Amino acid sequence: MSEAGELVLSREERLALAEHSPEWQQMATLWATAKALADPANNICPDSVRGKPGAIFQMLLMGRDLGLTPSQALLQLYVVHNRVAMYAQLMRAMIYRAGHKLEYKERNSERCVLRGKRKDGTELEVAWDLERAGQTDADEKGMKLTDKSNWRNHPRAMLDARATAELARALFPDVLVWASYLPDELGAEVAEVEDNG
Secondary structure, eight states, rough: OOSSOOOOOHHHHHHHHHHHHHHHHHHHHHHHHHHHOOOOOOOOEEEEEEEHHHHHHHHHHHHHHHHOOHHHHHEEEEHHHEEEEOOOHHHHHHHHHTOOEEEEESSSSSSEEEEEEEETOOOOEEEHHHHHHHHHHOTTOOOOOGSSSSHHOOOHHHHHHHHEEEEEEEHOOOHHTTTTGGGGGTTTTOOOOOOOO
């Protein structure tokens, strides 16, 4: 062990592990990639993880487990309090990729109604509106969802994201497995919000 608590292996030990464990070699490659991406001067890296190789490694590893490329993982996953969250756009993409269907019944700045249908025919519809968002329990700062700037500035996108996440957890848990929460559901202050029209 090194002073920093890292496991230090000789070159021969690393080669032996890599030869007998491709998984170990892949982990070593992901760690080296995470350390390179974490460079504070790397402006491609999201601000939330710049300078944090451990968080980037977690994103890359979990992205790999979800079948994502490193760039997809870096841009669509989000580390919040040592947990990985996923943006709604990626949730929808993964649901489509698995062969399931989503259909908007209503989508505007006051209400989002999203219907999902699994390949086996099971269906579910979820609705989020500003009234529901305003009644959602306040966070630790006493702010309700609708008090937050992203909700005031992008209500349609935020309603869409909440409907997507709720539907994904209820109808498609096998698709998203462990990454079924939005960054703001886990307490992140997300400055940028997707809004695809």
